[in-house]
Structure formats: structure tokens, C-alpha cells
Amino acid sequence: MFKTDCHFTNGTQRVRFVGTLFYNQEAYARFDSDVGEFVALTELGRRPAEYWNSLKDFMEQERAEVDRYCRHNYGVFDFLVHRQTEPTVTVYPAKTQRLQHHNLLVCSS
Template sequence: MLLILQLLLALTLTIRTGGYYLFWVDECISSSLPDLTDVEYLRTYYFNKDLWVQFNSTVGKFVGFTGFGLHAAEKWNNSSYVKTMRTVLDEYCKQNLPLFYSSVLDKTVKPTVQLRSEQQAGGGHPAMLMCSAYDFYPPAIDVYWLRDGEKVTTDVISTEEMADGDWYYQIHSHLEHMPTSGEKISCVVEHASFKEPFIYDWDPSLPESERNKIAIGASGLVLGIILSASGFIYYKKKSSGQWRFERE
């Protein structure tokens, strides 16, 4: 199972004065996990919510995006300010990103898996089975069905990984099928917390309380670490697939 993440550490500062709004974001970005070999540092300024000027460690200088930003970039690129920005990559990003990764993103929590019937077959209508995985981390997971040991590729409806709002995730997969005597239906779950795929066999002869196959995580999830007494570190996954750390 291939897992590609973009880790992003951000420090946001804001200034409001005289009806104007200025803020900037410091970002340490890496898409190579877990070795973090391609770390990049960005400082981006916004004025009244518009992109104004940005420093990029790869470029090594400020770049303006407005008339005012072009003027500021030229001034800063000819001052000691740009020299200070060039030191942040090594002195801050490369020092802190490995700590964040090992303390948060490198943790795993096993899912609780439930396999149950949503609808019985009858009157020409197929049966509906649902396989659900709850309370797992990280969110990347693969849930699929087997019929007599062969992967089922039709009549399957699955959700995306859904955040619970407490750093854990859930996912659900439905299978429509017409029961056949002697067939074996199984739900397979692949997750970073498992050394190998877990297979949960459907047995309609068991009572409902015993059909729920449960895999309970043995370890808790570490939610974050404290950078300083004044800030709490947390992260969220953006729609782009980036992981963002923010200090408030």
C-alpha cells in the first residue's frame, strides 16, 4: 500500500491596523516521507487577503505578485533580510520536521471492523452487506470484498475515508449479492497498522452480536507535541492531500 503525503508546517502571524489586513505564513514543505530529503521553506505575505510577496528557499529570493509586492521584493532582496530567510531552511525546517513526523504522522491505530447485513435477499432483490472500519489512523486504508477467494469488482459501493473530528477516521463499503449455497463472502482490510491484510468472513448462521468482527487498536494515537509553552501543534488534511501544522 503506497502512502504519499505532503507534510507542511506553518506558522501564521497577523497584523490589523487602520482597516488594512496583513498576514504571513511560514511553511516547511516536504513530499518525501519518511526521509524528508526535499524540504522547502516558504514565507508568503498576504495584504487584504491577496498574495503580495513570497520568499522561496529553492529560488533563494523574494518574488513579488503585485506592483507593491514587486517593489518590496526588490528592496528585500538587496538587504540583510533575504540572508536571514536563507538560513531558516537549515536552522528551523530541517530541525523540526523530523520531530513532527516521528511524533504524529508515524503513529498508527488499528481499526475496529464490523461486518453486518443491511438487507436480506428476497422477492428478487439482492442482499446487502456492509463492512465498516472505525477509529483508525492514519486515514489511508483499503477495504474490499472477496467471493470464494476472488476479489469482487462489481456491485460494490464504498465511501471515502471520513474524519471523525477527533483525529480518527471511518470508512464503509457495501456489497450487493444474491446468496448462493456454499459461497464464501469476505471483507478484507489493509491498513498501515496491520502487518498483513485482515480478512473477515461473513457467516450468516451466527447471531448478530457474534458477526461483528472486531480488531481493536492496541495503542493510542499521539495527537501532537508542544513546541513551546505558548503554542499547541495540530494538523489537518486539506483537500489537496497536504498535511498542515499550524501554531496559534
């Protein structure tokens, strides 16, 4: 599975593209436009990341995703980007077993 994320700061003034690859629900490699190459997150991702990073044309395409995918979709879906809601968080004490944490707070959103 491949998951993509676009992170925007001040509209499209600062844009970051992150593409993460998963196998068996575990992230094993990531492309981050701020880094400019694939990074292995597990041993399983080491060889694919090295291979992809060695492909000059493929890496140029990945680096261009910031504009092709993120900035383009920002313009298309601009009305959604501004529809943000205030987050809510609940903090409550959790029951712990003896000899574990004396005070444990759990935060959920």
C-alpha cells in the first residue's frame, strides 16, 4: 500500500509531499520531499529505497510530486483546505495495575 500526504504552510508558500509505503500494515519506506530521497524505515525497506534512489528519472518524478500532486490538488480542492475544525481532546486518569505507573493520564481525541 502507498499513502501520500501533503503538508501546507501559509497556503502553498511552503509545501511538503510525503509518500509512505506499507507492507503488512507496517511502514517500511518513505519519500519526503524535504529530504529529496527515499528513506528506509525498516530493514525490509533498505534495498527498495537504495534501488529507487539510484533511478535518476524516477527520483525526478518523485521530487516533482510537490507541484504535480500537492499544489495542483490544493488549487482544485481549495474549498476543503479551509474547512478546518477545532480539535477536541479528553484527558482522563487510567487505572493501572500494582507496581506500574503511580499516575497515568490518557489523552484521546
